[in-house]
Amino acid sequence: MSLTEDLPVELDVDGPSSPPRANGELVFTEPWESRVFGITIALHQDGVFAWDDFKEQLIAAIARWEAGHPDGEGYCYYACSASNQQA
Amino acid sequence: MTAEPHPHDRPGPALRAEALESLLLERGLIDPKVVEGLINRYANDVGPLNGAKVVARAWTDPDYKARLLDEGTAAIAEFGFSGPQGEHIVVVENTPDVHHVVVCTLCSCYPWPVLGLPPAWYKDPAYRARIVREPRTLLAEMGLTLGDDVEIKVWDSSSEVRYFVLPERPAGTEDLSEEELAALVTRDAMVGVGRVAAPVT
Numbered sequence: 001m002s003l004t005e006d007l008p009v010e011l012d013v014d015g016p017s018s019p020p021r022a023n024g025e026l027v028f029t030e031p032w033e034s035r036v037f038g039i040t041i042a043l044h045q046d047g048v049f050a051w052d053d054f055k056e057q058l059i060a061a062i063a064r065w066e067a068g069h070p071d072g073e074g075y076c077y078y079a080c081s082a083s084n085q086q087a
Numbered sequence: 088m089t090a091e092p093h094p095h096d097r098p099g100p101a102l103r104a105e106a107l108e109s110l111l112l113e114r115g116l117i118d119p120k121v122v123e124g125l126i127n128r129y130a131n132d133v134g135p136l137n138g139a140k141v142v143a144r145a146w147t148d149p150d151y152k153a154r155l156l157d158e159g160t161a162a163i164a165e166f167g168f169s170g171p172q173g174e175h176i177v178v179v180e181n182t183p184d185v186h187h188v189v190v191c192t193l194c195s196c197y198p199w200p201v202l203g204l205p206p207a208w209y210k211d212p213a214y215r216a217r218i219v220r221e222p223r224t225l226l227a228e229m230g231l232t233l234g235d236d237v238e239i240k241v242w243d244s245s246s247e248v249r250y251f252v253l254p255e256r257p258a259g260t261e262d263l264s265e266e267e268l269a270a271l272v273t274r275d276a277m278v279g280v281g282r283v284a285a286p287v288t
Contacts, residue, residue: 024136032104
């Protein structure tokens with residue numbers, strides 16, 4: 001029903017798998033963050049993995065990371081999870 | 088995000104991202120152009136939520152709309168949206184007869200609390216000059232074709248006053264909730280270089 005419906009993935013707005021945002025818009029603080037994000041969506045679009053499977057891995061990776069580090073690093077998780085999906 | 092070294096024994100995320108991308112490229116699993124296109128779409132099409140919420144409220148609550156058009160800053164502050172570059176926001180309403188579009192001819196004044204940071208084209212000297220000189224032509228080039236019977240009003244934002252466009256509510260959205268309506272509103276529509284499209288059902 002929304003304008004973003006034709007995007008390959010409807011991103012979570014809240015919750016652990018929501019990417020960093022400001023006023024609703026995605027925030028990439030360094031170029032690698034947007035690359036990793038784009039690669040992840042592209043792989044999903046090509047059917048390499050289902051988004052829900054990726055999301056599960058992503059949430060698990062964040063939980064593992066946060067267990068050891070109080071300050072998270074948003075798009076690191078995308079990199080880790082996308083690599084795991086590949087493996 | 089910090090630039091500090093990664094706390095464990097692996098290379099930093101930028102290097103790992105690069106390695107991952109090279110590997111995927113080598114195996115032919117990704118096309119850099121596709122990746123670039125996806126990044127752009129998500130960066131541009133996932134719009135500012137604050138402004139969209141204000142618009143959706145105005146579409147569904149006539150009293151709110153009256154307050155918004157009367158005293159923009161105060162009505163926007165009802166949501167808790169305020170701050171730098173939002174001190175004096177004037178809201179102009181698009182109708183079938185009058186189309187409003189916003190520019191900052193001097194620099195890039197923009198209502199941050201509702202729209203976030205301005206897109207690159209908003210700061211472009213070509214946009215700033217041409218939207219004043221030939222708005223109809225430029226809007227058409229940007230994908231918004233307006234009939235000759237539609238009057239175009241161009242508003243020049245400044246450090247004193249920042250303009251915000253209340254777009255027309257698209258037809259066929261009578262049954263949508265405020266939240267569903269907010270999801271339709273784009274940044275371009277709130278600057279006046281686009282329209283809110285009716286939902287695809």
